[in-house]
Amino acid sequence: MNNVNLLIGVRFPVLLKMLIRNGFSLYPKYIIRLLLLLFNAILSSLFQQVERKKYSTSVNNTVLSNPPVFIIGHWRTGSTYLHQLFNLDPQFTTPKLIQTAIPDHFLFSSTYYLPLMNLAMPKSRMMDEVTISPLAPQEDEFALIRMGSESPLEKLFFPTGDKYFLADYNEYIPKGDKLELWKQNLLTFYKKITFLTGKQIVSKNPYHTMRMSLLADMFPGARFIHICRSPYEVIPSTVRMWNKVAKSTCLKRTWTSPGFKEVASVLRSYIHYVSKEKTKCREHHFTEVTFENLEKDPLKELKRIYAELNLNFSEIFENKVIRFLSFSGNYIKNTYRLTEEEKYLIQRYFEDPITEDMVTDK
Secondary structure, X not given: OOOOOOXXXXXXXXXXXXXXXXXXXXXXXXXXXXXXXXXXXXXXXXXXXXXXXXHHHHHHOOOOOOOOEEEEOOOOOXXXXXXXXXXXXXXXXXXXXXXXXXXOOHHHHHHHXXXXXXXXXXXXXXXXXXXXXXXXXXXXXXXXXXXXXXXXXXXXXXXXXXXXXXOOHHHOOOOOHHHHHHHHHHHHHHHHHHHHHOOEEEEEOHHHHHHHHHHHHHOOOOEEEEEXXXXXXXXXXXXXXXXXXXXXXXXXXXXXXXXXXXXXXXXXXXXXHHHHHHHHOXXXXXXXXXXXXXXXXXXXXXXXXXXXXXXXXXXXHHHHHHHHHHHHOOOOOOOOOOOHHHHHHHHHHHOOOOOHHHHHOO
Protein backbone atom coordinates (compact mmCIF):
# COMPACT_ATOMS: atom_id res chain seq x y z
CA MET A 1 0.00 0.00 0.00
CA ASN A 2 3.00 2.35 -0.25
CA ASN A 3 2.03 3.08 -3.85
CA VAL A 4 -0.77 5.56 -3.11
CA ASN A 5 -0.28 8.33 -5.67
CA LEU A 6 0.41 11.73 -4.13
CA LEU A 7 -1.71 13.49 -6.76
CA ILE A 8 -4.93 11.69 -5.84
CA GLY A 9 -7.50 14.32 -4.92
CA VAL A 10 -6.61 16.78 -7.68
CA ARG A 11 -9.62 18.13 -9.59
CA PHE A 12 -10.25 17.11 -13.21
CA PRO A 13 -9.54 20.54 -14.84
CA VAL A 14 -6.25 20.82 -12.94
CA LEU A 15 -5.19 17.30 -13.90
CA LEU A 16 -6.16 17.87 -17.53
CA LYS A 17 -4.00 20.99 -17.74
CA MET A 18 -1.05 19.07 -16.27
CA LEU A 19 -1.49 16.30 -18.83
CA ILE A 20 -1.67 18.79 -21.71
CA ARG A 21 1.50 20.51 -20.50
CA ASN A 22 3.49 17.37 -19.77
CA GLY A 23 2.00 14.26 -21.41
CA PHE A 24 2.43 10.83 -19.85
CA SER A 25 4.06 7.50 -20.68
CA LEU A 26 2.00 4.85 -22.43
CA TYR A 27 3.06 1.92 -20.26
CA PRO A 28 0.71 -0.20 -18.16
CA LYS A 29 1.72 1.05 -14.71
CA TYR A 30 1.48 4.70 -15.76
CA ILE A 31 -1.86 4.17 -17.47
CA ILE A 32 -3.25 2.46 -14.36
CA ARG A 33 -2.06 5.37 -12.22
CA LEU A 34 -3.63 7.84 -14.61
CA LEU A 35 -6.97 6.04 -14.67
CA LEU A 36 -7.08 6.07 -10.88
CA LEU A 37 -6.25 9.78 -10.86
CA LEU A 38 -8.92 10.54 -13.46
CA PHE A 39 -11.62 8.72 -11.50
CA ASN A 40 -10.75 10.56 -8.30
CA ALA A 41 -10.37 13.85 -10.19
CA ILE A 42 -13.97 13.66 -11.40
CA LEU A 43 -15.16 12.99 -7.85
CA SER A 44 -13.12 15.89 -6.52
CA SER A 45 -14.61 18.24 -9.11
CA LEU A 46 -18.14 17.22 -8.11
CA PHE A 47 -17.43 17.48 -4.37
CA GLN A 48 -15.88 20.91 -4.83
CA GLN A 49 -19.13 22.21 -6.28
CA VAL A 50 -21.07 20.90 -3.31
CA GLU A 51 -18.64 22.45 -0.84
CA ARG A 52 -18.77 25.82 -2.57
CA LYS A 53 -22.54 25.95 -2.25
CA LYS A 54 -22.43 25.00 1.42
CA TYR A 55 -19.37 26.86 2.72
CA SER A 56 -18.09 29.51 0.28
CA THR A 57 -19.67 32.46 2.13
CA SER A 58 -18.42 31.27 5.52
CA VAL A 59 -14.91 30.67 4.21
CA ASN A 60 -14.74 34.03 2.44
CA ASN A 61 -15.76 35.78 5.65
CA THR A 62 -13.17 33.95 7.76
CA VAL A 63 -10.29 36.07 9.03
CA LEU A 64 -6.86 34.80 10.07
CA SER A 65 -6.62 36.69 13.34
CA ASN A 66 -3.13 35.28 14.01
CA PRO A 67 -0.57 34.95 11.19
CA PRO A 68 0.87 31.47 10.59
CA VAL A 69 4.06 30.05 12.01
CA PHE A 70 6.17 28.61 9.18
CA ILE A 71 8.59 25.73 9.71
CA ILE A 72 11.09 25.98 6.88
CA GLY A 73 14.29 24.22 5.84
CA HIS A 74 15.45 21.61 3.37
CA TRP A 75 13.88 18.19 3.12
CA ARG A 76 15.04 15.49 5.56
CA THR A 77 16.17 18.00 8.20
CA GLY A 78 13.65 16.86 10.83
CA SER A 79 10.91 19.34 9.93
CA THR A 80 8.24 16.63 10.14
CA TYR A 81 9.32 15.82 13.69
CA LEU A 82 9.14 19.48 14.67
CA HIS A 83 5.74 19.78 12.98
CA GLN A 84 4.47 16.78 14.94
CA LEU A 85 5.57 18.41 18.19
CA PHE A 86 3.84 21.69 17.39
CA ASN A 87 0.72 19.73 16.49
CA LEU A 88 0.50 18.68 20.15
CA ASP A 89 0.04 22.27 21.31
CA PRO A 90 -3.71 22.98 21.75
CA GLN A 91 -3.28 26.65 20.81
CA PHE A 92 -2.18 25.66 17.28
CA THR A 93 -3.44 23.60 14.38
CA THR A 94 -1.54 22.12 11.44
CA PRO A 95 -2.67 21.26 7.91
CA LYS A 96 -3.67 17.60 8.09
CA LEU A 97 -2.88 14.99 5.46
CA ILE A 98 -6.56 14.58 4.59
CA GLN A 99 -6.90 18.34 4.13
CA THR A 100 -3.93 18.54 1.78
CA ALA A 101 -5.20 15.47 -0.12
CA ILE A 102 -8.65 16.95 -0.81
CA PRO A 103 -8.06 20.68 -0.33
CA ASP A 104 -10.98 21.77 -2.50
CA HIS A 105 -13.66 19.95 -0.55
CA PHE A 106 -12.43 18.66 2.82
CA LEU A 107 -14.99 20.73 4.73
CA PHE A 108 -17.73 18.73 3.04
CA SER A 109 -16.19 15.36 2.29
CA SER A 110 -13.73 14.52 5.09
CA THR A 111 -16.44 12.49 6.82
CA TYR A 112 -16.63 10.20 3.78
CA TYR A 113 -12.93 10.13 2.91
CA LEU A 114 -11.57 9.50 6.39
CA PRO A 115 -12.59 5.81 6.72
CA LEU A 116 -11.49 5.12 3.14
CA MET A 117 -8.10 6.71 3.72
CA ASN A 118 -7.65 4.77 6.94
CA LEU A 119 -8.13 1.57 4.93
CA ALA A 120 -6.13 2.50 1.83
CA MET A 121 -3.20 4.44 3.25
CA PRO A 122 0.08 2.87 4.33
CA LYS A 123 0.77 3.10 8.04
CA SER A 124 4.19 4.66 7.53
CA ARG A 125 6.01 6.82 4.99
CA MET A 126 7.81 4.98 2.23
CA MET A 127 11.12 6.80 2.72
CA ASP A 128 11.64 6.48 6.47
CA GLU A 129 8.88 4.42 8.14
CA VAL A 130 7.61 7.46 10.08
CA THR A 131 4.03 6.71 11.18
CA ILE A 132 1.36 8.54 9.19
CA SER A 133 -2.41 8.80 9.24
CA PRO A 134 -5.08 10.96 7.56
CA LEU A 135 -5.01 13.30 10.57
CA ALA A 136 -1.22 13.61 10.77
CA PRO A 137 0.39 16.99 9.94
CA GLN A 138 1.27 17.39 6.26
CA GLU A 139 2.97 19.90 3.95
CA ASP A 140 0.59 22.38 2.34
CA GLU A 141 2.50 22.18 -0.97
CA PHE A 142 0.43 19.10 -1.76
CA ALA A 143 -2.72 21.17 -1.28
CA LEU A 144 -1.43 23.99 -3.48
CA ILE A 145 -0.60 21.81 -6.47
CA ARG A 146 -3.96 20.03 -6.22
CA MET A 147 -5.72 23.40 -6.18
CA GLY A 148 -4.04 24.37 -9.45
CA SER A 149 -1.08 26.41 -8.22
CA GLU A 150 2.26 26.23 -9.97
CA SER A 151 4.76 24.19 -7.99
CA PRO A 152 8.14 22.52 -8.60
CA LEU A 153 6.33 19.36 -7.48
CA GLU A 154 4.81 19.09 -10.94
CA LYS A 155 8.17 17.96 -12.31
CA LEU A 156 8.26 15.16 -9.76
CA PHE A 157 5.03 13.74 -11.15
CA PHE A 158 5.99 14.58 -14.75
CA PRO A 159 9.81 14.38 -14.82
CA THR A 160 11.65 15.88 -17.77
CA GLY A 161 14.79 13.82 -17.28
CA ASP A 162 17.16 16.70 -17.98
CA LYS A 163 17.96 18.11 -14.51
CA TYR A 164 17.05 17.95 -10.82
CA PHE A 165 13.44 19.12 -10.57
CA LEU A 166 14.21 21.42 -7.60
CA ALA A 167 17.19 23.16 -9.18
CA ASP A 168 15.35 26.06 -10.86
CA TYR A 169 14.61 28.54 -8.05
CA ASN A 170 12.54 30.72 -10.41
CA GLU A 171 9.84 28.03 -10.28
CA TYR A 172 9.23 28.33 -6.54
CA ILE A 173 7.32 31.61 -6.96
CA PRO A 174 4.97 31.91 -9.97
CA LYS A 175 4.80 35.09 -12.05
CA GLY A 176 1.97 37.48 -12.89
CA ASP A 177 -1.57 36.09 -12.78
CA LYS A 178 -0.23 32.70 -11.73
CA LEU A 179 1.22 34.29 -8.59
CA GLU A 180 -2.15 35.82 -7.76
CA LEU A 181 -3.76 32.39 -8.13
CA TRP A 182 -1.06 30.87 -5.90
CA LYS A 183 -1.65 33.47 -3.20
CA GLN A 184 -5.42 33.09 -3.41
CA ASN A 185 -5.19 29.30 -3.15
CA LEU A 186 -2.93 29.44 -0.11
CA LEU A 187 -5.12 32.01 1.61
CA THR A 188 -8.27 30.03 0.84
CA PHE A 189 -6.71 26.84 2.18
CA TYR A 190 -5.68 28.57 5.41
CA LYS A 191 -9.10 30.21 5.76
CA LYS A 192 -10.79 26.82 5.49
CA ILE A 193 -8.56 25.37 8.21
CA THR A 194 -9.18 28.44 10.38
CA PHE A 195 -12.93 28.22 9.81
CA LEU A 196 -12.84 24.57 10.87
CA THR A 197 -10.59 24.95 13.93
CA GLY A 198 -10.44 28.61 14.93
CA LYS A 199 -6.74 28.15 15.73
CA GLN A 200 -3.45 29.64 14.59
CA ILE A 201 -1.82 27.59 11.82
CA VAL A 202 1.64 26.06 11.95
CA SER A 203 2.77 25.18 8.41
CA LYS A 204 5.69 22.93 7.52
CA ASN A 205 6.74 23.21 3.90
CA PRO A 206 10.32 23.05 2.59
CA TYR A 207 9.26 24.90 -0.59
CA HIS A 208 8.27 27.87 1.57
CA THR A 209 11.94 28.31 2.49
CA MET A 210 12.52 30.13 -0.79
CA ARG A 211 9.33 32.15 -0.30
CA MET A 212 10.11 33.85 3.03
CA SER A 213 9.70 37.41 1.75
CA LEU A 214 6.50 36.55 -0.11
CA LEU A 215 4.96 34.91 2.95
CA ALA A 216 6.03 37.78 5.22
CA ASP A 217 4.27 40.20 2.88
CA MET A 218 1.14 38.04 2.67
CA PHE A 219 0.94 37.44 6.42
CA PRO A 220 2.34 40.41 8.37
CA GLY A 221 3.68 39.18 11.70
CA ALA A 222 4.34 35.63 10.44
CA ARG A 223 7.02 33.73 12.34
CA PHE A 224 9.65 31.47 10.81
CA ILE A 225 11.49 28.49 12.31
CA HIS A 226 14.44 27.29 10.23
CA ILE A 227 15.51 23.72 10.99
CA CYS A 228 18.91 22.41 9.90
CA ARG A 229 20.68 19.07 10.02
CA SER A 230 24.07 17.65 9.10
CA PRO A 231 24.44 17.54 5.30
CA TYR A 232 26.01 14.10 5.68
CA GLU A 233 22.53 12.92 6.71
CA VAL A 234 20.36 15.25 4.64
CA ILE A 235 21.88 14.68 1.21
CA PRO A 236 21.79 10.85 0.96
CA SER A 237 18.41 10.83 2.69
CA THR A 238 17.02 13.32 0.15
CA VAL A 239 18.28 11.28 -2.80
CA ARG A 240 16.67 8.17 -1.34
CA MET A 241 13.40 9.95 -0.63
CA TRP A 242 12.90 11.39 -4.12
CA ASN A 243 13.74 8.09 -5.80
CA LYS A 244 11.20 6.23 -3.68
CA VAL A 245 8.48 8.85 -4.16
CA ALA A 246 9.06 9.07 -7.91
CA LYS A 247 8.96 5.29 -8.27
CA SER A 248 5.42 5.16 -6.87
CA THR A 249 3.91 8.39 -8.17
CA CYS A 250 5.42 9.70 -11.40
CA LEU A 251 3.48 9.41 -14.68
CA LYS A 252 6.43 9.39 -17.09
CA ARG A 253 9.41 7.08 -17.58
CA THR A 254 11.86 9.98 -17.70
CA TRP A 255 12.73 10.10 -13.99
CA THR A 256 16.46 10.48 -13.37
CA SER A 257 17.85 10.13 -9.88
CA PRO A 258 19.31 13.38 -8.53
CA GLY A 259 23.00 13.18 -7.75
CA PHE A 260 24.77 14.20 -4.55
CA LYS A 261 26.14 17.30 -6.27
CA GLU A 262 22.68 18.48 -7.35
CA VAL A 263 21.12 17.95 -3.92
CA ALA A 264 24.12 19.57 -2.20
CA SER A 265 23.75 22.62 -4.46
CA VAL A 266 20.08 23.06 -3.59
CA LEU A 267 20.72 22.54 0.14
CA ARG A 268 23.53 25.08 0.06
CA SER A 269 21.30 27.57 -1.75
CA TYR A 270 18.55 27.09 0.82
CA ILE A 271 20.96 27.85 3.67
CA HIS A 272 22.41 30.83 1.82
CA TYR A 273 18.93 32.24 1.09
CA VAL A 274 17.74 31.92 4.69
CA SER A 275 20.93 33.55 5.98
CA LYS A 276 20.04 36.64 3.92
CA GLU A 277 16.31 36.66 4.54
CA LYS A 278 16.49 36.24 8.31
CA THR A 279 18.16 39.64 8.62
CA LYS A 280 14.88 41.18 7.39
CA CYS A 281 12.83 39.57 10.16
CA ARG A 282 11.83 41.56 13.22
CA GLU A 283 12.62 40.44 16.75
CA HIS A 284 10.60 37.39 17.83
CA HIS A 285 9.77 36.50 14.20
CA PHE A 286 12.66 34.17 13.31
CA THR A 287 14.59 31.43 15.04
CA GLU A 288 16.68 28.41 14.09
CA VAL A 289 17.12 24.92 15.49
CA THR A 290 19.28 21.95 14.57
CA PHE A 291 17.75 18.51 14.42
CA GLU A 292 20.63 17.17 16.47
CA ASN A 293 19.78 19.49 19.38
CA LEU A 294 16.05 18.93 19.00
CA GLU A 295 16.52 15.17 19.08
CA LYS A 296 18.84 15.35 22.08
CA ASP A 297 16.56 17.50 24.26
CA PRO A 298 13.18 18.24 22.62
CA LEU A 299 11.66 20.06 25.59
CA LYS A 300 14.66 22.34 26.05
CA GLU A 301 14.70 23.28 22.37
CA LEU A 302 10.95 23.78 22.20
CA LYS A 303 11.03 26.11 25.21
CA ARG A 304 13.86 28.08 23.60
CA ILE A 305 11.97 28.32 20.28
CA TYR A 306 8.81 29.46 22.02
CA ALA A 307 10.72 32.06 24.04
CA GLU A 308 12.53 33.43 20.98
CA LEU A 309 9.26 33.67 19.04
CA ASN A 310 7.37 35.07 22.04
CA LEU A 311 4.88 32.18 22.05
CA ASN A 312 3.08 30.81 25.10
CA PHE A 313 4.54 27.50 26.28
CA SER A 314 1.85 25.88 28.43
CA GLU A 315 1.99 23.10 30.99
CA ILE A 316 -0.66 21.21 29.00
CA PHE A 317 1.60 21.28 25.94
CA GLU A 318 4.63 20.18 27.95
CA ASN A 319 2.76 17.16 29.31
CA LYS A 320 1.60 16.19 25.83
CA VAL A 321 5.16 16.39 24.52
CA ILE A 322 6.40 14.17 27.37
CA ARG A 323 3.76 11.55 26.56
CA PHE A 324 4.54 11.74 22.83
CA LEU A 325 8.24 11.24 23.47
CA SER A 326 7.58 8.24 25.69
CA PHE A 327 5.78 6.49 22.80
CA SER A 328 8.20 7.48 20.03
CA GLY A 329 11.47 6.52 21.68
CA ASN A 330 11.87 3.23 19.81
CA TYR A 331 11.94 4.76 16.32
CA ILE A 332 15.05 3.71 14.35
CA LYS A 333 16.40 6.21 11.80
CA ASN A 334 17.83 5.30 8.41
CA THR A 335 21.62 5.14 8.25
CA TYR A 336 23.84 5.75 5.21
CA ARG A 337 27.28 4.63 4.13
CA LEU A 338 28.96 7.28 2.02
CA THR A 339 31.77 6.73 -0.44
CA GLU A 340 34.95 8.76 -0.05
CA GLU A 341 33.97 10.73 -3.16
CA GLU A 342 30.57 11.56 -1.66
CA LYS A 343 32.14 12.60 1.62
CA TYR A 344 34.60 14.84 -0.23
CA LEU A 345 31.83 16.48 -2.25
CA ILE A 346 29.80 17.26 0.87
CA GLN A 347 32.91 18.57 2.61
CA ARG A 348 33.58 20.87 -0.33
CA TYR A 349 30.09 22.34 -0.23
CA PHE A 350 29.63 22.66 3.52
CA GLU A 351 33.00 22.94 5.23
CA ASP A 352 34.86 25.16 2.77
CA PRO A 353 34.04 28.90 2.67
CA ILE A 354 30.93 29.64 0.62
CA THR A 355 31.50 30.72 -2.98
CA GLU A 356 28.96 31.83 -5.56
CA ASP A 357 29.60 28.81 -7.82
CA MET A 358 28.59 26.54 -4.94
CA VAL A 359 25.29 28.36 -4.62
CA THR A 360 24.40 28.46 -8.30
CA ASP A 361 26.12 25.34 -9.61
CA LYS A 362 23.52 22.93 -10.97
